[in-house]
Amino acid sequence: LLPDASAEFHVAASSTFLTILEKKLVHPRTFTQTFLQSILSSIDSRDPVVARAWLETLLDVIDLLPASVVKSDILPIAIAKGQIAQPVSSRLKACKLLGKITTKFEPYLVKKEALPLIHSLCQDINYEVRACICSQFHYFAKALDPETVQPALLPILVELASDEESLVRLHAVETIVNMLPHLQAETIKYTLVPLVKKMCEESLKAEDAVMVKIAEHFGSLCLGLDNCLLAQEKLWMIRHYQKMAGLGLPQLIKQNTTDYRKVNIIKSNLNLIVKNLHGTIDYSLIISDNRIACRQNCALNFPVMVRYWCPSSNPDNFLRHLYPTYQELASDPFFMIRRTIAIGFNEVVMILGKNCHVLRNEFIKLLRDNTEEVLQGLVPHLGNTLVQLSKSGMISPETIQDPTVFEIGRALLKCESEISTTNNWRLHTNMLGQLECLPHCVPPDFIHSHFVPVIFNRIHTARPVPCRMAAVRTMLVFLRFSIKHVHKNSILQRFESDLRQSDNCYKRMLYAKLCAMAMDVFSRSFFKENFFLRILDLLEDRVPNIRYKVVTLLPSMKRTLTSTADRKLLGVMESSIRKLLMNEKDKDVANELQNSIQILDAIDSRMDTGSSNHPLTKEDIEDQRKADEEAKLANGGIQAITGKRKPTMERKRIETPTRSTVSTAVSDRRMYSPSTPAVRSTPTSRPSYSPSPASYKRDQMS
Numbered sequence: 001l002l003p004d005a006s007a008e009f010h011v012a013a014s015s016t017f018l019t020i021l022e023k024k025l026v027h028p029r030t031f032t033q034t035f036l037q038s039i040l041s042s043i044d045s046r047d048p049v050v051a052r053a054w055l056e057t058l059l060d061v062i063d064l065l066p067a068s069v070v071k072s073d074i075l076p077i078a079i080a081k082g083q084i085a086q087p088v089s090s091r092l093k094a095c096k097l098l099g100k101i102t103t104k105f106e107p108y109l110v111k112k113e114a115l116p117l118i119h120s121l122c123q124d125i126n127y128e129v130r131a132c133i134c135s136q137f138h139y140f141a142k143a144l145d146p147e148t149v150q151p152a153l154l155p156i157l158v159e160l161a162s163d164e165e166s167l168v169r170l171h172a173v174e175t176i177v178n179m180l181p182h183l184q185a186e187t188i189k190y191t192l193v194p195l196v197k198k199m200c201e202e203s204l205k206a207e208d209a210v211m212v213k214i215a216e217h218f219g220s221l222c223l224g225l226d227n228c229l230l231a232q233e234k235l236w237m238i239r240h241y242q243k244m245a246g247l248g249l250p251q252l253i254k255q256n257t258t259d260y261r262k263v264n265i266i267k268s269n270l271n272l273i274v275k276n277l278h279g280t281i282d283y284s285l286i287i288s289d290n291r292i293a294c295r296q297n298c299a300l301n302f303p304v305m306v307r308y309w310c311p312s313s314n315p316d317n318f319l320r321h322l323y324p325t326y327q328e329l330a331s332d333p334f335f336m337i338r339r340t341i342a343i344g345f346n347e348v349v350m351i352l353g354k355n356c357h358v359l360r361n362e363f364i365k366l367l368r369d370n371t372e373e374v375l376q377g378l379v380p381h382l383g384n385t386l387v388q389l390s391k392s393g394m395i396s397p398e399t400i401q402d403p404t405v406f407e408i409g410r411a412l413l414k415c416e417s418e419i420s421t422t423n424n425w426r427l428h429t430n431m432l433g434q435l436e437c438l439p440h441c442v443p444p445d446f447i448h449s450h451f452v453p454v455i456f457n458r459i460h461t462a463r464p465v466p467c468r469m470a471a472v473r474t475m476l477v478f479l480r481f482s483i484k485h486v487h488k489n490s491i492l493q494r495f496e497s498d499l500r501q502s503d504n505c506y507k508r509m510l511y512a513k514l515c516a517m518a519m520d521v522f523s524r525s526f527f528k529e530n531f532f533l534r535i536l537d538l539l540e541d542r543v544p545n546i547r548y549k550v551v552t553l554l555p556s557m558k559r560t561l562t563s564t565a566d567r568k569l570l571g572v573m574e575s576s577i578r579k580l581l582m583n584e585k586d587k588d589v590a591n592e593l594q595n596s597i598q599i600l601d602a603i604d605s606r607m608d609t610g611s612s613n614h615p616l617t618k619e620d621i622e623d624q625r626k627a628d629e630e631a632k633l634a635n636g637g638i639q640a641i642t643g644k645r646k647p648t649m650e651r652k653r654i655e656t657p658t659r660s661t662v663s664t665a666v667s668d669r670r671m672y673s674p675s676t677p678a679v680r681s682t683p684t685s686r687p688s689y690s691p692s693p694a695s696y697k698r699d700q701m702s
Contacts, residue, residue, distance in 0.1 A: 010042065010050040014057040021064050032069050036061070040077060043093060055093055062100040070104045075113060082117045084124070091129045095121055099136030102143040110143045115152060122156045127165035134160045134171040138178035146184045154191050161199055166209050173199065173213045180224035189228040196221060197233075200240050207247070207290050215244050215297035219304025226308065238309055238321050245298035245325045248291030249332075292334050299329045299340035303347040315355035323358065330362040339377040342366050346381035349388045357394040360404065367411035372422050375415060379430050383437040390441040397443055405442050409450055416454065425464035432458060432470035439481030447478055448487045456494060459510070472514050476521045481633060492530055500534055505543045512538055512549040516556070523626035524560040532557065532569055536576045544586040551580075551592050555599040559619075 005013075017035050020026060026034070039061065042054040062070055078101055080086070082094030098118060102110045118140060121133040137157060141149050157179075161172040176192060183192065203211035214221070222237055229237070302322075310318035326348075330341050345366065349356040363385070366378050386408075389395055395405050412435070419428050432455070438447050455478070458471040479491045499511035515535040518527050535557070538550045554573070561570050577597065584590045 007047055007049045007053075010045070010047075011053045014039075014042075014053045018057050018060050021061055028064075028066055028069065032065070032073065036065075036069075036073060040074070044090075051089075055096065059096060059100050062097075062104065065104075067104040070101055071109075071113075075101055079113075079117055082121055084120070088126050088129060091121065091124060091126070092132050095129060095132040095136055098133070099139040102139055105143060107143060107145045107148060110140070111148060111152070114140075119156065122160065127163070127168055130160060130163060131165070131168045131171045134168060134175055137175045138182065141179045141182040146182070146187075149183060150187050150191070154187065158191070158195055161195055169199070169203075169210045170213045173210060173217060177217045177220045177224065180220075185228050188225060193225060193228060193233065196225065197236070204240070204243060204247075207294075209290065211244070212290055212293045212297060215294045215301070218244070218298070219301035219308065222308045223304065234309070238305075241298065241301075241305060242321070242325050244294050246328055247294050248289075249295075249328055292337070295329065295332060295334070295337050296340060298325075299332075299337050300344070302326065302329065302341065303344045303351060306348050306351045310352070315352065315358065318352065318355070319358060326359075326362060330365060335371040335373055338366070338369060338371070339373045342369075342374050342377035345378060346385045346388075349385050353388075354392045356388060357392045360394060360408075363389070364407055364411045367408075367415040370418060372419070372424060372427070375419055375431075376424070376427055379415075379419070379427060379434060382431070382434040386434075386437050386441045395441050397439065397441060400443055400445075405446060409442060409446060413450065413454060420458070420462070425467055428462070429464070429466045429470045432467060432474050435474050436477045439478065444481065444483045444487065448482065448484075448490075452478060452487075452491065456498070460498065460507075468510060469513065469517075472510065473517050473521070476514070476517055480521055480630070483633065496534065500538070505541075505546065508538065508541060508543070509546050509549060511535075512546055512553070516553055519556055519560065523630055524562065524623050525627055526630060528560055528566065528569060532560070533572060536573060539576050539580050544589050547580070547584070547586070548589045548592055551589060551596050554596045555603060558600055558603050562620075 017039060020035065021028070021031050039054055039058050043051055043058060045051040045054065058074075062074065065074075074097065078094050078097035081090040082098070084091075086094075094117070098114055098121075102114050105113070118133065121129055124130050124133070134157070137153060140153055144152060157172065157175065160168055161176075163169055163172070176196065180188065180192070199210065200214055203214055218241060222241075225237075226234075302325075306318060306322060310322060326341070329337055332338055332341075341362075345359070345363065349359060352358070366374065369375060369378075386395070389408075390397070395402070395408060399405060416428075416431050416435070419431050422428070435451065435455070438451060452475070455471050455475050459468055459475065462468045462471060475491065479488060482488045482491065495511065495514065499507045499514065502508055502511075512535065515527075515531045518531050522530075535550060535553065538546055541547055541550075554577070557573065558570070560566075577593070577600075580589075580593060584593060
């Protein structure tokens with residue numbers, strides 16, 4: 001390599017060298033002869049950025065090279081760099097190299113070649129070296145025989161866990177967690193369990209960074225030690241978790257003015273002081289207090305603790321030992337702890353299963369939280385949470401005048417209202433989408449009286465286009481699961497009067513997009529009955545963009561015409577197309593119409609030959625399922641399909657333009673153009689569109 005090359009050159013070269021070996025562009029022997037020596041010499045660069053880049057490359061290369069090459073070319077360098085006479089930077093590199101190298105060797109070779117140097121580095125006078133070699137212990141434990149680990153590594157690990165420097169103890173905590181899968185049960189029971197208990201007690205007493213690190217890995221520690229713990233020891237672990245989770249809370253209650261002021265100052269300056277390179281908030285930078293950080297990590301580990309201590313078959317343990325802690329964490333004065341609880345709420349609900357109704361009050365409290373960050377953690381899984389609460393019997397679409405339904409419903413409306421006032425349109429879009437699950441969770445009358453007016457308001461007033469689109473789709477789902485005809489007719493009438501017949505071109509465009517979504521939500525028969533003719537009327541709209549959008553829908557609309565009873569609709573569509581061909585003056589709409597006509601000609605309507613001659617496609621089967629569901633809903637309500645098909649929480653990606661205006665610019669029109677749909681089969685006959693494309697061109701020229 002060029003000796004005077006820039007750091008950027010070395011970083012790029014190191015990545016290229018690794019790619020060459022990963023993709024096997026050269027034989028490993030050739031790589032060793034040509035590239036390895038350059039890598040080994042470059043890790044000693046005076047530029048720390050260059051040295052770090054090449055060291056990371058070397059560590060990755062070790063995994064791909066034969067053990068013989070590692071032994072002959074890399075091990076001697078690692079041993080040489082690990083000598084006490086070498087500078088600290090060299091000894092740190094030796095620690096990292098030894099961790100990778102030992103995974104390539106047989107246990108006897110590790111014991112012979114590497115173990116003496118490992119012991120020496122563990123006694124190093126520099127605490128950074130001791131911490132670094134401690135972080136590699138799980139590699140050594142994996143490489144050695146289980147019988148060898150006990151006498152060779154554990155005494156040193158116990159010593160490092162009591163090191164005077166907190167950095168070494170921090171790495172010891174992580175090492176214990178990583179070593180658990182590689183240790184025998186007897187070793188864990190008689191060596192690690194007492195060690196873990198000692199570290200927990202000492203760190204909690206000191207309230208230092210080690211306590212925060214233990215809280216971070218406490219769930220993994222509990223699961224890893226589970227099979228080796230006595231019932232009394234398990235109870236000790238739970239009680240220690242309770243102590244960590246409540247650390248500092250009594251003081252907050254007595255001195256809440258000071259702490260709340262600190263929280264408000266942190267939150268008010270959040271956007272100014274903790275932005276990372278991607279423009280998002282790095283919350284870890286604001287958790288400087290060990291007590292707050294400890295509670296934060298306890299909140300993060302709460303789902304693991306529930307899984308560890310409270311299986312769904314035994315909810316009493318949860319109520320007795322963990323529920324009080326959950327109440328405290330869900331009401332913590334620091335918003336980031338509440339946010340962490342909100343993120344894991346759905347997981348806790350899934351673990352508790354049918355017993356999740358015990359979290360009713362905490363769910364309502366989180367929904368009513370005034371902090372955007374807390375709601376941002378709760379909303380992404382809100383739909384799944386509501387469905388699970390419905391399965392537990394806490395709420396149900398069949399219950400009438402249930403206080404719980406009203407409380408949760410009002411909390412959901414409060415949550416949506418709070419989010420709508422923020423500038424986070426993605427969160428608002430997500431929230432509106434999560435409400436699609438409501439027909440499976442609460443009574444339809446409650447939805448129509450409380451949620452339908454709110455969703456219609458968002459359709460009209462939400463500024464971001466994705467929010468309006470999400471509100472439209474949610475309203476379509478409400479329409480699909482409406483039981484009473486008066487409710488269905490009311491929603492359809494508002495679609496007609498508020499959108500299609502609106503004087504506002506943006507709302508008429510929204511109706512066109514609504515029809516595109518309706519073809520996805522409803523069966524073909526429902527779409528043809530309630531939307532088909534109405535959307536064709538927009539082919540005569542005075543705004544070219546709206547006509548353009550409707551033209552792009554024509555192929556999909558024709559695919560809904562599958563029976564001889566649809567001949568009249570096909571005739572109306574052909575008549576509308578002919579009229580548009582004759583009168584269209586806008587160039588882009590005319591070009592898109594020509595493209596759509598070609599696609600329409602290739603689509604077999606299956607009305608001339610009869611649908612029985614055509615095999616059922618996936619689309620036909622899905623449409624039949626939708627039609628059957630709609631029939632069952634009309635006859636028996638939501639309970640007619642409950643349990644037969646799990647409600648789908650995944651929302652199909654729909655067209656959501658990012659502009660809130662309907663511009664007449666060509667680029668805007670093309671943005672709404674869908675991809676060319678697949679051709680089903682060669683049609684036996686094609687509908688005649690008159691005038692022909694040739695005559696249309698002649699008319700334009702004249």
